[in-house]
Amino acid sequence: MTRRPFVTLLVLLLLTQPIRAEETPxxxxxxxxxxxxxxxxxxxxxxxxxxxxxxxxxxxxxxxxxxxxxxxxxxxxxxxxxxxxxxxxxxxxxxxxxxxxxxxxxxxxxxxxxxxxYPSPEPWWVTEGIADYLRWAIYEGKDLEWFPRPQEERGYKRGYRVAAGFLLWLESGPAPGIVKKLNTAMRKGEYSDDIFHAETGRSLEDLWSVYVTPK
Ligand SMILES: [Zn+2]
Structure with missing residues (x-):
């Protein structure tokens, strides 16, 4: 009976090894x-x-x-x-x-x-914004305050960290799931600024204004 833990361990090892190898294709x-x-x-x-x-x-x-x-x-x-x-x-x-x-x-x-x-990187601020959102918000774990928030019209067009912060703000309140929706639209060549309106009832420009207006 004392052998049972050892056998159990062996079976577990045999079961887990091949699955692990397939986890990184x-x-x-x-x-x-x-x-x-x-x-x-x-x-x-x-x-x-x-x-x-x-x-x-x-x-x-x-x-x-x-x-x-x-x-x-x-x-x-x-x-x-x-x-x-x-x-x-x-x-x-x-x-x-x-x-x-x-x-x-x-x-x-x-x-x-x-x-x-994506078949086309345009609009490039979406392409670069999503890449920086995943890098800085998800991988590096930066909070919303860390991201630059330039007080200018259509500042999201700067792309990169500026657009990434805007996406994090949208995900955190006004439009949860927006990154997945934008990504799928970009992959299918179906991107339009109207996606933001459809998700929130506000235009892209309005959303940006709300984001950068000091509270
Ligand atoms: Zn890039």
């Missing part, structure tokens, strides 16, 4: 051949993609659309720039990593672009 092909001294940074970036790919896929669901499961990550020798994504290819500049070795989170922003796989 994303393939990441890492190329650091131009900058072998950045191999560790590249390995960390690859692990981050494998950990966050399934989470971001689940946060941006669209019926009948399966985001890319295979990503090429290249760290390029360069003395300028940050990085970018074209299709399923993420390229990061060695210059940026050397200056900002702790900025691993930029990989999340680029990973979102791969998963978005």
């Amino acid at each position: 994303v393939q990441v092909e890492l190329d650091t051949s131009e900058v072998p001294y950045l191999q560790t940074w590249g390995d960390d970036a690859k692990s981050l993609i494998q950990e966050w790919h399934p989470r971001i896929v689940n946060l941006l669901p669209t019926e009948n659309i399966t985001p890319p499961q295979s990503i090429a990550l290249t760290i390029k020798k360069s003395d300028r720039g940050v990085g970018g994504t074209a299709g399923t290819r993420i390229t990061i500049s060695s210059h940026w990593i050397e200056k900002h070795p702790d900025d691993l989170g930029l990989i999340i922003h680029e990973l979102v672009h791969v998963i978005q796989s």
Whole structure:
């Protein structure tokens, strides 16, 4: 009878091992051949993609659309720039990593672009706003006060962190689920400013004004 815990443990191990292997289907092909001294940074970036790919896929669901499961990550020798994504290819500049070795989170922003796989990036403030929303609000866990809130008309058109903060505010009250809806519309080439009105009864410009008006 004393053997039973051991047998139970063995059965549990056998049951859990194959399931774990299937939990990370994303393939990441890492190329650091131009900058072998950045191999560790590249390995960390690859692990981050494998950990966050399934989470971001689940946060941006669209019926009948399966985001890319295979990503090429290249760290390029360069003395300028940050990085970018074209299709399923993420390229990061060695210059940026050397200056900002702790900025691993930029990989999340680029990973979102791969998963978005929009047929057109226009309007780009939506594309970049969603990527920065997932990076800064969800991955980094920044609160609403952290995001820049420029007091100007249609300030959301600045994209990036400005649009990300606006999306976080919308998600937190006026339009829960708006990021999923915008993402699906962008994937289907059906984006329109009217989505904001349909969700809240207010125009995009009005929502922005409410967001930036001091209380
Ligand atoms: Zn971007």
